[in-house]
Amino acid sequence: GIQVEQSPPDLILQEGANSTLRCNFSDSVNNLQWFHQNPWGQLINLFYIPSGTKQNGRLSATTVATERYSLLYISSSQTTDSGVYFCAVEAWDYKLSFGAGTTVTVRA
Amino acid sequence: DTEVTQTPKHLVMGMTNKKSLKCEQHMGHRAMYWYKQKAKKPPELMFVYSYEKLSINESVPSRFSPECPNSSLLNLHLHALQPEDSALYLCASSLQGEQETQYFGPGTRLLVL
Numbered sequence: 001g002i003q004v005e006q007s008p009p010d011l012i013l014q015e016g017a018n019s020t021l022r023c024n025f026s027d028s029v030n031n032l033q034w035f036h037q038n039p040w041g042q043l044i045n046l047f048y049i050p051s052g053t054k055q056n057g058r059l060s061a062t063t064v065a066t067e068r069y070s071l072l073y074i075s076s077s078q079t080t081d082s083g084v085y086f087c088a089v090e091a092w093d094y095k096l097s098f099g100a101g102t103t104v105t106v107r108a
Numbered sequence: 109d110t111e112v113t114q115t116p117k118h119l120v121m122g123m124t125n126k127k128s129l130k131c132e133q134h135m136g137h138r139a140m141y142w143y144k145q146k147a148k149k150p151p152e153l154m155f156v157y158s159y160e161k162l163s164i165n166e167s168v169p170s171r172f173s174p175e176c177p178n179s180s181l182l183n184l185h186l187h188a189l190q191p192e193d194s195a196l197y198l199c200a201s202s203l204q205g206e207q208e209t210q211y212f213g214p215g216t217r218l219l220v221l
Contacts, residue, residue: 030206031206041214041215042215043151043200043212045209045210045211048208050207086151090206095166096210098151099150100150
């Protein structure tokens with residue numbers, strides 16, 4: 001199956017800082033989603049972004065499908081941004097495969 | 109409304125018990141999914157239903173039995189589980205299936221004693 005690698009595995013930020021999370025994948029994809037999992041386990045959709053760039057408030061994402069990577073940008077981070085960020089991709093098998101996640105901790 | 113609901117939120121069961129997890133969505137989605145997530149790991153796909161028919165079974169043990177009674181409802185029947193089956197069970201749905209946004213429910217935290 002497709003391999004999905006996320007970096008860094010852990011990220012500690014001071015409130016107000018900016019950061020970039022990366023997702024590399026090993027094959028062509030039909031679907032790429034970024035999720036935020038809060039401490040209670042809820043997976044929240046951030047972006048559906050198989051290609052191109054999208055922005056939603058302080059978050060934006062870019063996927064370069066030809067180079068097989070996606071980036072998630074968090075600007076002016078807040079303590080509520082803490083949690084695990086997952087990249088998930090769907091390849092030829094139509095199954096959503098998740099990366100291992102990036103654990104973000106934002107300190108006040 | 110992009111809400112998927114799951115009940116119960118928490119479940120504790122013995123290895124000889126039979127229980128069921130329930131998932132519901134009223135977004136008109138025709139694809140529904142069960143995922144299993146162990147602590148500090150990513151979710152792993154278990155089953156996919158497309159138009160109320162099982163389309164993907166990721167070689168899940170038979171002690172997990174999915175059921176899709178109608179297009180809005182997805183159940184996961186549990187029987188004779190093992191302690192290693194303790195996990196967060198997540199349900200998701202999407203409009204028709206492939207190449208679409210999946211929306212996840214809040215999950216059921218299962219503990220098998």
